[in-house]
Amino acid sequence: MAQLDQTHDPNRRSWVETANGADTDFPIQNLPFGVFSRAGEPARGGVAIGDQIVDLTAALRLGLFSGVAREAAEAATGPALNPLLALGRRHAAALRGRLSELLLAGGTESGRAPELASEVLVPMRDATMHLPARIEAFSDFSCSIYHTRRMGGGNPRPVFEQLPVAYNGRASSIRPSGTPVRRPLGQFGPSGSAPQYGPEPSMDFELEFGAFVGPGNALGEPIPITEAEAHIFGYCLVNDWSARGIQFFESALGPFLGKSFLTSVSPWVVTAEAMAPFRVPAPRGEGQRQPPAYLDSPQNRDEGGLDIELTASLLTPRMRAEGAAPARIVRANFKHMFWTMAQMLTHHASNGCNLSPGDLIASGTVSGPEEDSKACLAEINSRGETPLTLPNGETRNWLENGDEVSFAGRAHREGAVDIGFGICTGRVEPATVVRQ
Amino acid sequence: MAQLDQTHDPNRRSWVETANGADTDFPIQNLPFGVFSRAGEPARGGVAIGDQIVDLTAALRLGLFSGVAREAAEAATGPALNPLLALGRRHAAALRGRLSELLLAGGTESGRAPELASEVLVPMRDATMHLPARIEAFSDFSCSIYHTRRMGGGNPRPVFEQLPVAYNGRASSIRPSGTPVRRPLGQFGPSGSAPQYGPEPSMDFELEFGAFVGPGNALGEPIPITEAEAHIFGYCLVNDWSARGIQFFESALGPFLGKSFLTSVSPWVVTAEAMAPFRVPAPRGEGQRQPPAYLDSPQNRDEGGLDIELTASLLTPRMRAEGAAPARIVRANFKHMFWTMAQMLTHHASNGCNLSPGDLIASGTVSGPEEDSKACLAEINSRGETPLTLPNGETRNWLENGDEVSFAGRAHREGAVDIGFGICTGRVEPATVVRQ
Numbered sequence: 001m002a003q004l005d006q007t008h009d010p011n012r013r014s015w016v017e018t019a020n021g022a023d024t025d026f027p028i029q030n031l032p033f034g035v036f037s038r039a040g041e042p043a044r045g046g047v048a049i050g051d052q053i054v055d056l057t058a059a060l061r062l063g064l065f066s067g068v069a070r071e072a073a074e075a076a077t078g079p080a081l082n083p084l085l086a087l088g089r090r091h092a093a094a095l096r097g098r099l100s101e102l103l104l105a106g107g108t109e110s111g112r113a114p115e116l117a118s119e120v121l122v123p124m125r126d127a128t129m130h131l132p133a134r135i136e137a138f139s140d141f142s143c144s145i146y147h148t149r150r151m152g153g154g155n156p157r158p159v160f161e162q163l164p165v166a167y168n169g170r171a172s173s174i175r176p177s178g179t180p181v182r183r184p185l186g187q188f189g190p191s192g193s194a195p196q197y198g199p200e201p202s203m204d205f206e207l208e209f210g211a212f213v214g215p216g217n218a219l220g221e222p223i224p225i226t227e228a229e230a231h232i233f234g235y236c237l238v239n240d241w242s243a244r245g246i247q248f249f250e251s252a253l254g255p256f257l258g259k260s261f262l263t264s265v266s267p268w269v270v271t272a273e274a275m276a277p278f279r280v281p282a283p284r285g286e287g288q289r290q291p292p293a294y295l296d297s298p299q300n301r302d303e304g305g306l307d308i309e310l311t312a313s314l315l316t317p318r319m320r321a322e323g324a325a326p327a328r329i330v331r332a333n334f335k336h337m338f339w340t341m342a343q344m345l346t347h348h349a350s351n352g353c354n355l356s357p358g359d360l361i362a363s364g365t366v367s368g369p370e371e372d373s374k375a376c377l378a379e380i381n382s383r384g385e386t387p388l389t390l391p392n393g394e395t396r397n398w399l400e401n402g403d404e405v406s407f408a409g410r411a412h413r414e415g416a417v418d419i420g421f422g423i424c425t426g427r428v429e430p431a432t433v434v435r436q
Numbered sequence: 437m438a439q440l441d442q443t444h445d446p447n448r449r450s451w452v453e454t455a456n457g458a459d460t461d462f463p464i465q466n467l468p469f470g471v472f473s474r475a476g477e478p479a480r481g482g483v484a485i486g487d488q489i490v491d492l493t494a495a496l497r498l499g500l501f502s503g504v505a506r507e508a509a510e511a512a513t514g515p516a517l518n519p520l521l522a523l524g525r526r527h528a529a530a531l532r533g534r535l536s537e538l539l540l541a542g543g544t545e546s547g548r549a550p551e552l553a554s555e556v557l558v559p560m561r562d563a564t565m566h567l568p569a570r571i572e573a574f575s576d577f578s579c580s581i582y583h584t585r586r587m588g589g590g591n592p593r594p595v596f597e598q599l600p601v602a603y604n605g606r607a608s609s610i611r612p613s614g615t616p617v618r619r620p621l622g623q624f625g626p627s628g629s630a631p632q633y634g635p636e637p638s639m640d641f642e643l644e645f646g647a648f649v650g651p652g653n654a655l656g657e658p659i660p661i662t663e664a665e666a667h668i669f670g671y672c673l674v675n676d677w678s679a680r681g682i683q684f685f686e687s688a689l690g691p692f693l694g695k696s697f698l699t700s701v702s703p704w705v706v707t708a709e710a711m712a713p714f715r716v717p718a719p720r721g722e723g724q725r726q727p728p729a730y731l732d733s734p735q736n737r738d739e740g741g742l743d744i745e746l747t748a749s750l751l752t753p754r755m756r757a758e759g760a761a762p763a764r765i766v767r768a769n770f771k772h773m774f775w776t777m778a779q780m781l782t783h784h785a786s787n788g789c790n791l792s793p794g795d796l797i798a799s800g801t802v803s804g805p806e807e808d809s810k811a812c813l814a815e816i817n818s819r820g821e822t823p824l825t826l827p828n829g830e831t832r833n834w835l836e837n838g839d840e841v842s843f844a845g846r847a848h849r850e851g852a853v854d855i856g857f858g859i860c861t862g863r864v865e866p867a868t869v870v871r872q
Contacts, residue, residue, distance in 0.1 A: 136572055137608055142689060157688055162631055163623055167689035168604035168696070172573055172790050173655055182656045184787035187599055187728065195598055197728055219609055219698070220618045220868070246787065252593055253578060253603035254690020260604070260789040262655070292623065292633055351620035351682065353696040354608050432656070 002276035002303055007031075007100040010417045015105045015113040016121070018050030025268075025410070025420025026050055028103050029277075031096050032234065032268035032422075033081055036127040043130050045076030045084065048268050048422070049103055052121040059120045064102060068094040080134040081269065085233045085357035088215045092233065093273050129267035131176050132236070133212060133358035138169035138263065139348060140208075140240060140255075142364035143339040150367065150379045162292070164339040164347045166364075169240075170260035174360065176267045177424045181241055183401065183431040184261040188245030195249060199431035202244035203399040206365040207312045207375035207407055209334050210238040211341045212269055213359040220352040225297045228342035231355065234269035235341075237310070237407045237424035238362045244378055244398070265360070266407070266424035277416040279303035282340045294350060295343045304340035308411045308421075309333050310366050312375065316394055317402035326406060327390050332375045336368040401430045438712035438739055443467075443536040446853045451541040451549040452557070454486030461704075461846070461856025462486055464539050465713075467532050468670065468704035468858075469517055472563040479566050481512030481520065484704050484858070485539055488557040495556045500538060504530040516570040517705065521669045521793035524651045528669065529709050565703035567612050568672070569648060569794035574605035574699065575784060576644075576676060576691075578800035579775040586803065586815045598728070600775040600783045602800075605676075606696035610796065612703045613860045617677055619837065619867040620697040624681030631685060635867035638680035639835040642801040643748045643811035643843055645770050646674040647777045648705055649795035656788040661733045664778035667791065670705035671777075673746070673843045673860035674798045680814055680834070701796070702843070702860035713852040715739035718776045730786060731779045740776030744847045744857075745769050746802050748811065752830055753838035762842060763826050768811045772804040837866045 006012070007029065013020045014028040026032065026048040036053050037043040046053040057077045059065065065073045072095035075083035084092065102109050102116065142148060142165045148156035159165060183203060187195040214233035217223050223231055240263055247258025282304035290296075310333065313326035339347075341361065349355055367375040374380045377398055380388050387395040399405065405428075409421035442448070443465065449456045450464040462468065462484040472489050473479040482489040493513045495501065501509045508531035511519035520528065538545050538552065578584060578601045584592035595601060619639055625631040650669035653659050659667055676699055683694025718740035726732075746769065749762035775783075777797070785791055803811040810816045813834055816824050823831040835841065841864075845857035 137606065139692075159686060159688055163686060165686070165688045166692050168606055168692065170573065170604055170789060172792055172795075173788075175655070182788055185658065185730075186787050195728070197730060219611070222621065243787065250595060250599060250601070252595055252601045256575075256602050256604065257783075257787040257789065261787040292631070294621075294633060347693075351622050351679065351693040351697040352609075352618055353606060353693065356608055359608075 002279045004276055007096055008277050008416065010415060012100065013105045014049060014103045015110055016050045016052055016103060018052065024050055025422050027417050027419060028100055029417045030270060030274050030419040031099055032270040032274065033076065033084065034132050034268045035079060035081060035130040036122065037130065038122060038126055043079040045081055046122065047099055051124050053124055053127055054099060055120055055122050062119060065095070065098055069098040079130065080358065081132050082134050082358040085133060085212060085214050089230060089233060089272055092271050096271060096273055129176055131174065131265065132267060132269045135171045135174050135358055135360045136356055137359040138171040138174060139166055139359070140169040140362045140364060141166040141344050143337045143344065144365055144367045145338045146336065146369055147365040147367035147375065147379065150374065164344045166344070166348065167254040169263065173260055174263045174265060177264055177426070179262065179264060179426060180429045181262050181426040182429045184243050184246065184257070185431050186243060186246035186257055188249045200243040200245050201398065203428055204242040204244050204377045205312065205399070205405045206240040206242055207310055207330055207332060208238040208240050208362045208364060209308065209310060209366055210236045210265060210360050210362045212236065213355045213361065214357060216355040216357055216359065217349050219354040222352060223346055223349040225295055225300055225342060225346045228346045229272065231345055232272055232341055234271040235275060236269055237266040237409050237421050239264040239405065239407060239424055239426060240362060241426070242376065264424055264426045266422045268422045270419065270421055274419055275306060275411065278307045278411040278413050280305040280307045280335050283336060283338060291343065295346060300340055300342050304342050305335050307333065307335045307413060308409050310407065310409045313406045314390065315404040316390065316400070318394060319390070319392060322392060324392060329388060330373065330375050332366045332368045332373040334363070334366055337363055337366060399428045401428050403428050438715045440712055443532055444713050444852065446851060448536065449541045450485060450539045451546055452486045452488055452539060454488065460486055461858050463853050463855060464536055465853045466706060466710050466855040467535055468706040468710065469512065469520065470568050470704045471515060471517060471566040472558065473566065474558060474562055479515040481517055482558065483535055487560050489560055489563055490535060491556055491558050498555060501531070501534055505534040515566065516794070517568050518570050518794040521569060521648060521650050525666060525669060525708055528707050532707065532709055565612055567610065567701065568703060568705045571607045571610050571794055571796045572792055573795040574607040574610060575602055575795070576605040576798045576800060577602040577780050579773045579780065580801055580803045581774045582772065582805055583801040583803035583811065583815065586810065600780045602784065603690040605699065609696055610699045610701060613700055613862070615698065615700060615862060616865045617698050617862040618865045620679050620682065620693070621867050622679060622682035622693055624685045636679035636681050637834065639864055640678040640680050640813045641748065641835070641841045642676040642678055643746055643766055643768060644674040644676050644798045644800060645744065645746060645802055646672045646701060646796050646798045648672065649791045649797065650793060652791040652793055652795065653785050655790040658788060659782050659785040661731055661736055661778060661782045664782045665708065667781055668708055668777055670707040671711065672705055673702040673845050673857050675700040675841065675843060675860055675862060676798060677862070678812065700860055700862045702858050704858045706855065706857055710855055711742060711847065714743050714847040714849050716741040716743045716771050719772060719774060727779065731782060736776055736778050740778050741771050743769065743771045743849060744845050746843065746845045749842045750826065751840040752826065752836070754830060755826070755828060758828060760828060765824060766809065766811050768802045768804045768809040770799070770802055773799055773802060835864045837864050839864050
């Protein structure tokens with residue numbers, strides 16, 4: 001069983017009042033890591049609590065940490081969290097434990113609250129969030145059998161049930177939530193016909209869930225499934241923006257330009273420790289499913305899954321002008337995925353491929369069995385046949401310029417405090433004219 | 437026309453005698469960049485000349501460079517050439533010009549030869565070669581129509597002639613020539629049947645040609661075809677080792693574990709300047725071919741191709757025991773590729789994807805029309821039906837443990853001095869047993 005300790009105690013409240021509301025993504029039970037900056041200051045590591053950020057560099061200056069927790073905080077003072085990820089989960093857990101103590105209402109350290117509030121907390125509204133890590137490799141899996149079926153028009157290929165299918169994504173164009181999404185230029189058109197070249201006509205999103213790799217492995221040394229969890233440092237939301245015209249036209253060796261123009265991630269890394277209360281058995285799929293031995297373990301079977309509701313909302317320019325709230329267009333759950341994150345990671349390294357701290361592994365579109373859990377427009381519109389209808393009567397087959405897509409994630413369980421992932425958002429901008 | 441200057445003068449000879457033989461890859465007309473180290477010393481940039489390496493750090497210490505050439509040399513003193521690549525071709529050309537002067541037999545600087553020989557030259561036999569750059573992204577194209585036809589059992593998909601097909605490779609497992617090739621573990625078997633799991637049974641090589649990206653582009657800003665050459669810093673040999681069982685079994689979203697266990701590159705970056713004499717018109721393909729406008733320019737049509745003979749040799753354990761020389765098993769030429777490197781680069785960035793200094797772009801298997809130009813075993817053996825027969829009577833469908841595959845490249849043109857690429861070699865080692 002994933003280890004629970006006092007940091008998960010649902011009765012814990014923080015002296016940071018905004019951390020105690022039912023709606024916050026960042027109660028004291030969460031404490032995700034990210035990289036922030038304030039105007040004119042260098043980017044550095046922080047931890048979210050309510051609507052505030054704990055500035056780890058400032059906290060170190062006050063001498064608040066010792067031992068392993070201090071080593072962890074020191075590894076988080078730079079512009080990317082890779083050194084912290086490399087230290088691994090034991091270090092993150094120690095720092096989490098100490099931060100939980102420091103932020104606890106009525107705790108032994110609560111007398112220091114005024115000092116901490118003035119010296120160590122940075123309001124989120126004053127901060128710019130950056131990518132949490134220098135992402136040197138991005139691997140995108142396709143682990144929802146519902147997505148695969150709907151996209152393939154029926155049954156997925158047999159290989160889908162035999163291994164976690166994946167392709168190498170493009171790491172250089174991953175950007176933090178909020179980065180504008182420029183509509184790409186490219187070739188598209190029915191396969192075999194004379195292609196068109198111009199702005200992508202079929203812009204789509206894909207609601208995905210991501211994991212940041214911790215220590216990783218040396219080249220040639222696979223990671224056994226029994227050790228996989230130690231290499232999954234934490235989680236984030238991923239929007240695998242997809243240019244369907246380009247993607248379907250170019251498709252021969254997998255996705256390339258249809259995806260590589262931008263991928264958005266939420267800026268907070270929710271640690272594996274914070275997710276411990278939300279573990280569920282690995283999905284069994286339909287029928288008597290037996291994963292291959294190298295992807296099977298009792299721990300993975302019993303608690304390899306994660307119960308996280310993932311939602312997507314859409315705000316169109318007209319809705320914005322009308323003052324309407326974003327419309328929720330997807331409600332899915334990661335627990336329906338066919339393969340677990342541990343299985344994805346172990347499969348990835350099974351041929352000896354070396355994974356490194358800060359590598360991003362994404363799950364693929366997290367579509368579930370329900371009608372409202374279709375987690376991209378290509379599924380929702382059945383390739384253009386059943387457009388999405390919004391509350392104000394507008395319809396969408398694909399995203400138009402000015403459309404803004406926002407993801408949220410929320411873990412919920414009886415007897416635990418809900419935790420969230422912050423936002424992953426992006427607005428589609430017109431293509432630019434290119435010099436030829 | 438690609439610019440020729442006195443550095444290309446075929447009459448130039450060096451006072452480094454080994455640079456003047458007909459067989460050397462590294463005459464004074466070449467001067468490729470690489471990263472080397474000697475036992476106990478840090479890795480740093482150097483330039484190949486005959487069987488020697490010009491230690492750029494030592495040369496700087498002697499004050500041999502000024503101006504732009506000095507800036508270039510200073511950018512090459514670290515363990516990776518990325519800063520030099522970022523400066524771009526003008527800097528590389530200035531340093532090349534100065535080095536050509538310093539190494540020239542009978543030149544104005546030849547009186548310094550004894551001093552340079554003792555202070556600045558490092559014998560290759562005393563050096564270990566490293567990756568020339570920190571490769572953050574690796575993109576593998578598939579630009580031989582002959583390879584595509586033979587692998588696909590006939591005609592390639594129409595898209596092959598409409599754009600340079602590519603997939604994202606895995607950068608973390610790229611290693612310099614000489615790194616052992618551990619046979620990967622994985623799932624394989626006929627699609628749809630119960631798969632096997634174990635050591636890959638069908639180990640293959642792919643003879644490819646690579647380009648290192650120079651300055652690159654910002655996200656969202658495509659690189660016009662007219663500017664593409666400025667972003668191609670230089671070239672190397674690439675062995676895209678392929679586990680065919682894993683590759684064909686997993687294939688759904690393109691190559692993943694079938695390739696990501698190891699990719700080998702030759703350690704010397706032959707600059708675009710050194711390749712200037714060997715430019716040829718872009719291949720026209722068959723019939724009246726008109727590339728899309730964004731991939732077409734007069735310069736690309738007239739001199740977008742490169743005339744480079746690429747060969748692969750095989751040495752088996754029995755040949756090694758018998759004292760036999762490696763057997764040449766492939767002779768291909770890059771001039772037959774359907775798309776040019778400039779077209780690959782411009783297509784890659786056409787959707788706004790940002791390319792960075794040190795990114796590696798590979799061409800795909802460089803198979804040509806001739807029988808002996810099939811540039812991987814899968815083509816040679818027609819998927820197991822026509823095994824390769826070696827001079828000693830041994831046969832091979834696929835690589836066996838102990839087999840060593842070595843690539844060489846050689847540019848030749850009437851009126852120019854031949855230049856080469858050094859070696860790209862690797863020996864297949866047995867799979868290791870994995871803890872489960």
